[in-house]
Structures are given as C-alpha cells and as structure tokens.
Amino acid sequence: MDSFARLLDACSRCLCRYENLVAERTVLAAVSGGTDSTALLFALARLQAEGRLPGPLHVCHIDHGVRPDSRETAQHVVDLCDRLDLPVTVRRLQFAQVRPNEDTLRQARYDALQEVAAQVSASLLITAHHADDNLETVLFRMLRGTGPRGLAGIPEARWIGHGQHRVLLVRPLLRTRRSTLENVLQKLGERPHEDSTNQDRGYARNRLRLDTIPALRKSLGIGLDVALMTVASTARAANEILEAQGLRILSQRAHHRTAWRVELDLRELDAESHPFIAEALRQAHLTLHPHGEAPLRGWIDRAMELLGKPDGKRLAGRGGLLLERTRDGLLLLDPERAGPPPDPSEGGQVFRIDGGRQRFGATEWALEAFEHPIPPLVPSPLEAGRERALLDPRTAPLPWRLRTRRPGDVFQPLGYDAPIDLRRFLQSRHLPRYDRDRLPLLVDGSDRILWIPGVEVSETARLQLNTRRCFEVQAGCS
Numbered sequence: 001m002d003s004f005a006r007l008l009d010a011c012s013r014c015l016c017r018y019e020n021l022v023a024e025r026t027v028l029a030a031v032s033g034g035t036d037s038t039a040l041l042f043a044l045a046r047l048q049a050e051g052r053l054p055g056p057l058h059v060c061h062i063d064h065g066v067r068p069d070s071r072e073t074a075q076h077v078v079d080l081c082d083r084l085d086l087p088v089t090v091r092r093l094q095f096a097q098v099r100p101n102e103d104t105l106r107q108a109r110y111d112a113l114q115e116v117a118a119q120v121s122a123s124l125l126i127t128a129h130h131a132d133d134n135l136e137t138v139l140f141r142m143l144r145g146t147g148p149r150g151l152a153g154i155p156e157a158r159w160i161g162h163g164q165h166r167v168l169l170v171r172p173l174l175r176t177r178r179s180t181l182e183n184v185l186q187k188l189g190e191r192p193h194e195d196s197t198n199q200d201r202g203y204a205r206n207r208l209r210l211d212t213i214p215a216l217r218k219s220l221g222i223g224l225d226v227a228l229m230t231v232a233s234t235a236r237a238a239n240e241i242l243e244a245q246g247l248r249i250l251s252q253r254a255h256h257r258t259a260w261r262v263e264l265d266l267r268e269l270d271a272e273s274h275p276f277i278a279e280a281l282r283q284a285h286l287t288l289h290p291h292g293e294a295p296l297r298g299w300i301d302r303a304m305e306l307l308g309k310p311d312g313k314r315l316a317g318r319g320g321l322l323l324e325r326t327r328d329g330l331l332l333l334d335p336e337r338a339g340p341p342p343d344p345s346e347g348g349q350v351f352r353i354d355g356g357r358q359r360f361g362a363t364e365w366a367l368e369a370f371e372h373p374i375p376p377l378v379p380s381p382l383e384a385g386r387e388r389a390l391l392d393p394r395t396a397p398l399p400w401r402l403r404t405r406r407p408g409d410v411f412q413p414l415g416y417d418a419p420i421d422l423r424r425f426l427q428s429r430h431l432p433r434y435d436r437d438r439l440p441l442l443v444d445g446s447d448r449i450l451w452i453p454g455v456e457v458s459e460t461a462r463l464q465l466n467t468r469r470c471f472e473v474q475a476g477c478s
Helices: 003-016 035-049 070-084 102-119 131-144 178-188 204-220 223-253 271-288 297-308 422-428
Strands: 026-030 057-063 088-092 122-126 157-160 167-170 261-265 314-316 322-325 329-333 349-351 365-372 388-391 400-403 441-443 449-452 470-477
Touching: 003 035, 003 178, 026 035, 026 102, 035 057, 035 070, 035 178, 057 070, 057 102, 070 088, 088 102, 102 122, 102 167, 131 204, 131 223, 204 223, 223 261, 223 271, 261 271, 271 297, 271 329, 297 314, 297 322, 297 329, 388 449
Parallel strands: 026 057, 026 122, 057 088, 122 167
Antiparallel strands: 157 167, 261 329, 314 322, 322 329, 349 400, 365 470, 388 470, 400 441, 441 449
C-alpha cells in the first residue's frame, strides 16, 4: 500500500468514528494551501469521489491578510479547488494591530471558520493538524506550564461554537507524520504554496519549531518523539479519569439546574476531591458560557479558593458568568439569560388554585396548587421535601399572589410566635444572594407571606388539628 492509499485509509477510519454525529450534512475542510492541508484536500476529494465522506465537501480558505503574498495563496487554493471541481469560500480577515499575536490569529481563524460553517450548513469541520503538530504542541505547553489536559496534546475531535451553530472539529491526520504528507504531494506532483510567516521567528511557536525542536532532536534523536508521545498518552489517560469524575459530580450533585444556571452541593467532599470539583466547574462553564468557551486556568484556581470563604462571596467569569459561594457549595450562572420575575411594584401575579402550572414571571420557577377536602397523608412532609407545602386557607384570604421580596417585608417562620425581618431570615438560611431577589413568595390577600418555596412555611398558614380544607402547593425549577 503506497503512502496516499494509507492516508486515505487513515482519514476514512477517523471520519467513520463521527459519521453518526453529522447527519449527512456538509463537510467543511480548512485549507491554507500549505503541504499539510493540500495533502488533506486531495485525500478528501478522493474519498468524496468514492462515496466515503459523510457529506458533500466544501473548502474554506482563511486569508489572514498579514503578509504581502496572502492574496496569491488564496488564489492558489481557489485554482486548486477549480481543478478538483470543489466549491470554495475565501474569507479575508482584518486586524486592528499591524502584527497580531498567535492567539489573536488563531481565535480569528476559528471564528471565521465557524461563520462559514453556518453559512454552508456544515456540521463537520476538518483541519490538517498532524503528528508533528501534536508533538510540538505538547512540548510548547510543557514549557509554558500546563496540566493533564494540556499535556494530552491536540484532541482528535471536539465541538466548537454553541447552540445551533455548533460544529464538530475533527483532525484525521494526527497520527500521520509531516514527512508522509510531503511524500504524498511529491508523488502527486503537487507544489504547495507555503505560508512565509511560518519562517518568522518573531512568533514563539515558530522559534520552537525551527530552532528548539531540531536542536533537541539532534541531541536526543528519536528519544524526543518517544518521550513526548509517552507524556501525551499518560496525560490523556489521566484526563479521561478527571473528566469522568467531574461529570459524575455534575450529574449527582447538581440541583436547581437550568439552561443558564447550575448549583453544586459539595458537602462531605474533602480536599482530595478538589481536582474533580475543578473539572466539574470547567464542564459547567463550557455548558453555560454563551459561546461555549472554557474558563481560564486562573479563573478555576480563584473559583476553588471560594470553597475556603464564607457564603455570599462572588467571582466574575468570562462571558458575563457569575460564580457564588453558597452554604452547601457553588452556584454558577449566566445572569443575562435569567428571565426577570414579575414587577413587585405591581403586586406580583395572581396565583390560581387548581389552575395548572404557572411560571413565575420569566424566571426558572414554576408553581401549581391543588385543593384537598382533607389534608393528604402521603407523602409525608419529610418525604415530599421543601418544594411542597400544605397550607390551611382559613386564615389566609384570597386572592393569593406570587411576588418577590420588598423592603420592610416580615415573615413568621414555622414555630415562631411573631414575625421577623425577612431579609435577616433569608440570610440565616444561607440562601444564595443571587436567589433572594428572584425567589417567589406566596402571599395571601392581606399580603402576608404564607410560604417561601424551598425554604419555610409560615406559622400563620400551617395545618392545624382541626384543618378540614387544605391547599397543596408545589414548586420547581426548570
């Protein structure tokens, strides 16, 4: 089997692993015009001709516009696609800086690729990162200082974007050496159009590729590649354990979870669980961030420091996310996506008995009430939890309403002889600061607070021995 046939086989086997995720939609290939992406393009074109691609192929070239011959490279890619009879989109970028740094270039490139993917309805994005890129990445991250995720190298596949514009990024050449790709193009008789900035030692990555790695290979020989591959393999295994444990914490200890918030109950977890808690926070951040971005390592470190601080302490995050220390753990949320409660100045909203499930304004809270001729015995209050209440309506005139707290509110908790200040009561119950102004309060026709969902029933509405008529109220977040 020649080198091109092996390349086709490697690409086909890789893409087959993700075939069920892309639903026969367009496959977008990122082609720079260099050796790596040109070899990838010929492989994908052949796979499409043989019916072995999961969807129709579309090519995208990103012209960064930072070098004089960038338009020539773009035209080279267009001509190449014309020869292969493939549709192509060229996107030229513009930067405020004369010399943008590597991170800026990379982020702009991926943003542009996501935009093109949305335009051509692509669900799969393919890039030409290869084995040498992977080894270079591992060494680069090692020198800069990183954890298991960074040392694991470039992932073969990951989702980028968010919501309807999510696209699966796949790198089918990660097990292929650059020398193999050069050999493929030589046999095909193709001359790539290399990016001259790849020789610019002003970029740290280029200095590593052009100077550091050759010097290390000269000193260590093949031992350098073996050592880096061993590090990456070990880190991948450790990272898989870390991700699995983080996901376990999210699935088992998250409550009041919605599309824009998650509250983690971290009681009884000791310091040995901190790496898994940090991973759970990272995964939650990815889910809640408006663009699906991961948090910075420094943010994770500061977030973990909140565990040693009193409840109520807060930490701002990327994309407007907010992290708050609660009595039982941590609350992560996106305030911008949180729907507003009813305007308290208008008295809130009327609460209907036997009227079905009611949303509390546009918040995550929803409540419903049922009337019983006699109080139900099953489930018991302990079994039902704090989001269900049985109330005696005799001393609570209708209509009942739902509203948020107001200055001067008082509340008579169960077992108390007299009302107390609501603000101090909520503080004593360690309710998250963010939730105190959004929590629905059930009040009667006299504006007395009858129930605080998830917190406490009022003494004035509790069931008595002679109660013969009962309202059951249930609350929940979604």
